[in-house]
Structures are given as C-alpha cells and as structure tokens.
Amino acid sequence: MSAVSEYAHNIKDTVSTIFEGMAVTASHFMRKPYTVQYPDRMPVRVQDTLPFRYRGILEVDLEICTGCLACERACPIDCIVIVADKDQQTRQLLLSQFDIDIAKCMYCGLCSEACPTGSIHHTTEFEGADYSLESLIRRFVKDPVIAYKAKKGPETDPRIAPILSRGMAYLDQWAQPGGEKPAGEEPA
Amino acid sequence: MEALQILERVKNRFGDRVLEISEKKPDPFAVIDPNAIVEVGRFMNEDPELAMDCLSNESGVDYKDRVEVVYHLFSYQHRHGAVLKVKLPRDNPSVATLEGVWKSANWMEREIFDLLGVNFEGHSDMRRILMPEDWIGHPLRKDFVEPPEYHGISTVRESPIVRLDTKKK
C-alpha cells in the first residue's frame, strides 16, 4: 500500500468504525436498562426470586436433626460446632449445642449435602450484616433437646411430619451425593 | 513417544546418572542425579526425537526425609511428555537451575525456593516470590509452624464459638 492510500485508508477506517460504534451506543438509548434497583424498588423481595439451590445463610431444623455430626465432619473450615451426648439414663442422644459461625462459613454446601434428613439447609437469606462477629454466631439450641430418631415407617408425629417432608424434598432437589436420584428433567 | 520410551532413551544416554525409573501408573517418572539435571534437561530439549521444548510444571514436594523437585516436561512438537525428579537432602537442598534451558523455570523455581527452601544454584533472581521478603521459614515444609503473628498482626482468629463440652474433635 502506498503511503497516500494508507493515509486515506486510516482516515476512512477511523471514521467508519466510529460511525458504527456510535450506532451501537445509540441503539442502547432505546433499550431498557438491565440493572435491578435493589432493595426498595422491586416488586418482590429479592430473596423470593432466588433459585431453590441458592446457598444463603444456613438454617437448622432441630426437630429433625439426628445429631449424627455428619455436617460438622463435612465442614472444611469447622464453622459448625455440635455437642451431642448420650444421656446415661434415657439412652437418648441429647443435643446441647448447635452453633454455626456464619462469619466463617463459606457457603460451600458440603454440610447440607451430608445431612441425612435435610435438617441443616441453606436458605435464600443473604443479608447478614451485623455489628460484631459474636452476633454472627447462630445458636440453634436454647435448651438441650433430644435428637430426632428416624422411624421405620413414615413419620406420624403431626408436628414433625411437615418439617421432615420439607427436609426430604430439599434433599431430593439437591441431588444427594451418590447420584442415585433420578435426573430432574427429561433429556432431549 | 510413550513416557516410558522417553525415559528409556534418557537412561540409555546417561546411564547410571538416571538413578531410577519408576513405572508406576498413571505417571511414570525417572529420578535423576541432581548433579546431572541440567545436562539431562538440555539433552531432552535439544534431542530432535524428544524435543521437550516446554517445562510445563516444576514443583517441589517435601517427604519428611527428603525433598523432591519434580519436572513435568512437554513437547509441543511431538505431543508427548515425561516426568523427571531429583531427590535432595532435607537440610540445605540445592540443585542447579534449569533457567538456562527453559525460561519458564525462572518463576517456578523462585516459588519452590520460597515455599520449600530449595536453593537453585545459578538462578538469576533467587528471591522470595509469594511470601514477604522478611518471612521466616518455608511454608510448604511439613514441619513448618506458622508464627503467631507477623509484624504485630495476628495470624490466627480464635473461633468465637465456645464448645460446651471439653471433648476435642
């Protein structure tokens, strides 16, 4: 390419590409903005729009906690502390402490995968800001409670049954490790 | 070429300076005399049938009784790879640098020096790379104990959860 034609080409390229770029940006004036006006200008709470698998702040349903310590063992950073002792007289497992340090929790979901009943599970709650690290500890046991013991047949206790069915549904959708659960959707 | 054939070829060339060939799956490797590693490296780089033009990975492993430096070589030309190892004493481990053969060794050797304390002789820039310059110790050594504080900054955060029982997990 001779110098003159290169010179002319440079000008032409510059002008035409800028023209094209301006057309793209101009077209954006006519499109809707994408941003979400969090938190006060949304029709619903953002927590309600999050997908089921969203890994938010952990929650424990003590009613169906078996005290098996699977979650405590699965946790890579030891943010779950469970104290479960066998009562010498009643021969029952007594949960006297179930604390989760959600300041330390990294929301990996390994604990809720390990849970046999779906007792420990993630919620869609994510707004956990607080003023001190101590206040970020979730203490689930107020008074020592007896751990849940799986029954042979279906759960009959009307107080526990709905919680357990929720927990099992949670496990179903979470596709328990092992992969035995059927696929969530039909393949093409 | 298969990895084992490559290692055989090196063995034929260097004889007993190739100390050992392990055929263990999945990655067979050859243990090289630390004094010969540059020679072996250069041979593998320049030999037209091996043409190991890339030092894909260099890492150090601390085995409590020795320190190993592992070289993963790769040839883009022939699309084959091989693994070399040198075994070094745990006190003052030192081996010649491969920087002269593969430029990529420069940073990887700095990292090994930093984290495992292997000294690479003849390296152009043997400084710590990831840890601060004034850090004491080499963190990936198995006997490394993390200092409780660094420049007055605590390196540990006590868990605010107090176990109700004294049982240790």
Place this chain on the structure above:
Amino acid sequence: MQTLIQNLIASGAFGKNPPRDLVAAIVVFVMSLVVFLAIALPFAGIVTWVERRVWARIQSRVGPNRVGPQGFLQWLADGVKIVCKEDIVPDEADARLFKLAPFLVMLAFTLPWAVMPFSSSLILADLNVGILYMTAVTALTVVGVLMAGWASNNKWSLIGGVRSAAQIVSYEIPAGLSIFPVVLMTGTLSMQGIIRGQGWAPQHWFLFANPFTFVAANILYMSSLAEANRTPFDLPEAESELVAGFATEYSGWRYACFSMAEWGNLFIIGAIITTLFLGGWQFPHVTNNVVAMNVLELITFSVKVLFLVFLSMWIRATLPRVRIDQLMTACWKYFVPISFVNMIGTAVWVAIWPDGNVAMGYIMFAGAIALGAIFIQRVIYYLRRSQMEVYLNPTI
C-alpha cells in the same frame, strides 16, 4: 455595557460623581458573578448529572435517580459532599502551587464566558477579536494543569500534567487553523460578526458552506475535545493508567474545581462550534419584540450547544482512549495538514465565489441528511438484532 454604566451613574445609585472606573469595575464584577453563578456553575453541575444518565442508558444502567426527581439534584448532593470534604495538601507537595492550580483552571473556564454570544444582544463584551480571545484564554488551562501535576509531587500526577501540556499545546494548532476558514469567509474575528455572516437555515450555516468548512468543523470539534481532556483524548487523567492523572492528590473543593472546569468547558466547546459553524443564535425573524426575539435566539443557541455537549458525552461513552504517541500522530500527521488544506481550499473557494455558493449549501445539507438516514438504519439494525427481552432473572 457602556450604556448600563452611564445609566447607573446618572441614577445616582453610587452617590454624586462617583469615579467612573470604580462603577465599571463593580458592574463588571457583579455581571460576571451573575453569569458565573447563574449559568456556568449550574451548567457544570447539571451536565455531570446528564452525563451520568446518558452514560447509564448507553451502558444498560439506570444512573443516579435517587436525589430529587429522576436524580436531578444529584449534582447538588455531590457538590455539597465534595465541598464538605477535607482539603488535603500532601506533606511533600509544593503547597503554594498546589493551592493555586485549581484557581488557574477555574480562570480558564470563567474567562470565555465574557464573549459568549447567547443572543443578538445578550453578550457581555462583543470583542472584535472575540474568537481569538476565546482560544487564547481556554489555553490557560494548561498552566493550571501542569502546575497541579508538578506541585502534587507525585509521579503519576506529573506524567498527567506533562501529557496535558503536550496535548493542549499541540491541539491549539489544528484548532486555530480550523477557525481560519470561517474568518476567511466572514472577514471578522468578532463572535457576533461571525454569527451574522450565517443564516438561520442549515444550508446557510458555515458547516455546509463548502466541503472544507465541514471538515474544519469536525477537526475543530475533535481538537476542542482534546483540549478539554475528553475521551478519546483524556490522557491527562487516564484513570486506568495514571489513576487520576494531575488530579490524583486533590481532594475536597479543589478537586471539585478541576472537575467543574472540565464539564463547564464542554459548554465552551459547544459554543465555539455553534458560533463558528452552526449559525449561532440565528433564528428566523418572527416578531419585532426584541425581548421575545432574544429569548428565542437564546433557546436556539442553547439547543445547538447542548446537542454538541450531548454528542461529546456520547463519544465519551463510545470510544476508547488513544495512546500519547497516537495522539501526537493524529495531531501532526492528520489534523494539522488537513487543516492547512482546508484553509487553502477555502481561500480558493472564496476567491471563486466571494459571496458563497448557495447550491453547495443545499447539496451538503442533503448529504448530511442522507448520512443521518444511514445512521438511523444502522441503529435500527442493531436494535433488531439484539433480543434484550431475554431477561433471565425474573426480578426485572
């Protein structure tokens, strides 16, 4: 202005026989204050809000919309916030120069308003060298910016300051040369004189007078952007390279001075181009009422200027930044030679058609409309291609 001073003295507001110079000084001071406070500052403020909204729309965002209706008062909130902030002078900085620099930049921003031709009679001073004065005082910025860069005692600031100096000094040349064609055609440097040389209709604007002036207008616009440190020539404050360039160490109201001058300068750029090429305040004579006529002219002028301001925002949202050597290449290898060609071409044009070529005006205007049509077609093409309704998150 003269008559105003005479009337004031005659009315006895300053007592009997006041010194004439004193009255003139007071009048000029008050008038400039009014122009500055009533027009320049709010403009600089509002334009920041407009720019942020324009940017936001281009970037599929909403932009500031919380303070006031549609966030209109955002600029006031920002202003109050920034003025309340601590004014930090770094220990190692050259304190005197450091404090002085923002004033110089502000000076360069305020002085051009003296010759701003808002309408046929709304002008502080119709200097007979108006346009020359305008280019001269806007170049004062370089002193302030260089001073700020040097005094900050920060290497990034210094680089920013030096870049700015190199850039503004270089781009003065194509800018100056691009004014020449208009001066050649009108034979005057007065702002009002240049505007009176054009008509209200687009085909009578100097922009469409001949091909050379059209190119000159574009070069002048680009050069002015460079002088005002706007993208794609915002090297002095290139935030990805120099953090904030010469303004890195500034805080509080001193920083506000810099940014205000930067945005205020947009108006000045627009005003220069409007005056020279877009027919200024020219409006068809629809009424004999002088006040109404002036208001209409003011609106015309403002609309044209604001369009150019909007254009610069749009460009800023579209284009990346050039490198310093490319900046110089663009100036010395492209803008300057082409400006010379423009100058000579216009001179020949004027020699052939001393009163201008009316047919050319219509042809150029038609060409511009055709270009606009192609542009709109491209915009529609991109709109059709994109399927922006694919919003996966149900919250939107």
Place this chain on the structure above:
Amino acid sequence: MSTLRTEEMTLNMGPQHPSTHGVLRFVVRADGEVMREAIPDVGYLHRSIEKIAEKVGYRGFMPYTDRVDYVCAMFTNQGWGMVCEKLAGIEVPKRGEYCRVIAAEFNRIASHLLSVGAMAMDIGAMTPFAHVIREREMINDLIEELCGARLTFNYMRIGGVAWDLPPGWREKALKYLDHFDPILEEYNALISWNKIYIERLANVGVITPADAINYNLVGPNLRACGIKWDIRKDIPYSVYPEFEFEVPVGNGQWGKLGDSMDRYVVRIREMAESSKILRQALEKIPPGAVLAKVVRNFKPPAGECQIRVESGRGDMGWYLVSDGTGYPWRVHVRTGSFAAMGIIQKLSAGLMIADLVTLIASLDVIAPEIDR
C-alpha cells in the same frame, strides 16, 4: 546537536492501581512515557491454598479450589475433580461429564467476557465493560440456578457434579445462547473493530511462538502466537471429543503475529466456539446419574499424577501426590497467569506506560491465580 539529558524514573504501579486486575505490583523504570522495564512483584494475594489442601482433605478442598481462580472457578473445580479421579481410577457418568462441560463452557464465556471487557476499560472505553458485565450477570444467573452460587461455585465433586440440571434450565440456556451470539457481533462493532482500539493493541507486546513455548504460556496467549494447541482437542479429556469446534489461533491480521490484538481476537473467537460447544452439549446430553459412587471418606491410593485442564486462562496443571491417607500429601497448581506474569518483564522493555496496562489485560492475568 547534543543529546537531550533524560533521567530515568522509578514508578510504583500497584498494589492498588485501577488496572492491575486484583492486587499486583509493578516496579516500572521509565524514561518519560517509555518504559525501560517493568518488574512484576506478586504475592499480595497469596492465601497458601496448596497448604490448605494438605489440611482439609480431598472433599473439603473442593470449595477452596474456587478461590484459586475465582473468575472461572468451574475449571479449578474440574481440575481438582479430575486429578483425584485419575489417581483413584473413578469413572464419571456420562451425564456428569456433560454437566461439567456445560457449566465449564458457560464459565469460559463468562471469564473471557470479563477479560475482554476489562481490556476495553483499560483502554478507556467504559461502555463495553458494562455490557460484558450485563452478559456475565445473565450467565451468572444461569449458573446460580444450576449450583446456587454466582462466583465460588463448588459445583463439581470427585466423581461428577453435585447437582443435575434443574427443570427448564436447558431451554433457558439455549435461549440465552440465541441472545448471546448477536450481542457478540454488536460488541465487535462497538469495540473490537474500532480503529483506535486496533491501533492501541496491534504490534504491542509481540510474543514469538518460540518464546511463548519457552516461557510456558498457555491457552489463548499461546494460541495467539499461531500455535494451534488446545488441551480440549490435543489431549482430550471429559467428553470434548464428541463436539465439533474450531481452535482459533492468532494470524497477525492486525499487526505482528502474537501481539495484544491477536490475543484479544482469539478470546473473542473462543467465546463463539464455546457457544457452539454449548449448543451441541445441550442438545446431546444423555440421561443418567451425574455423580459416580464415591465412598464418603475418599482415600485415593498412594501415588502421584498430573492432569491438565483447558481453563479460561489456558492449560491449568494439577499435580497431586497422595500418601494413601484421607489428606493429600502435596497439591500443586500450575496456572496460566503465573506463567504469563513471568514474561511481562521481558515484553515490557520499550513499551509505553499505557501499553503496560493493555499488555497485562491482554495476557488476561488474574491475581489470585498467580498467587494462589
């Protein structure tokens, strides 16, 4: 004419600087605008992830791998999963592999989007960055639905993936891809073929093919030098052999072979190829389990192995030494950014300060991946 006396100045760029993509530091020796040398200083983001691996065990390390490269965490997940599977000889179910590929390719698009957007921003164009972040958000929404997190996915497990595709997800993903392809074209019109942009990138930081191999550059950086090398094609893993896709290589169309523009264009083209792979994968995905049966207390046999994954930043090497216990003896990650960082000092001589910024961006350096 006597020569102009100039003085070299030392500039400290970083660790907090707008364009260092994380926490990097460069000691720049410059003569005015022209650099003599830029010496990278890394380690500000060192979190001793390799040491952590020795403490938390095989399963517990999976969430930590997300932090190795948080921009494309799927690949670090996959790398860790693959190296454990190779050592223990675990076969991943077909559907699991497909899920891995789908998640990983979406993540590759997201990673490349961030890379090219950040590059545009470093050059001074703000709008493309906002646009790519918008696209990335849409991909993140998809991935969030898949695995519940937007950045630190922890999606894969040793032996497969944790979660199957949720109902209706496939259609959503396909719909997104239909949206993505025109957007890529629009993006190109806006920035890639812009003359200023090309001028800024062409002939900057030219890497010769020999240098690229010698410095162990990987992924798009290597391909930009004209070397047709992609782990997905050349050392096939997972189910990649079942897909048809091109390996884009640099051709020096805009300047010299292996310049910044080539690296940029390779990333742009790779996004289109990923989109192709995704369409095929979403069409072909077979039924079945997604996770192989792995004992809960996973203990691979003693031994060592290395695998290579084609991550967003190229060939990521995982080296694992096991002693047969439940905790890895040694894990080493060889990452693309680490190698890319090593070549910057060599490339920087004679460039301008503004070019250093584009050079870092074009090598797509991510600070956590360097420091681990």
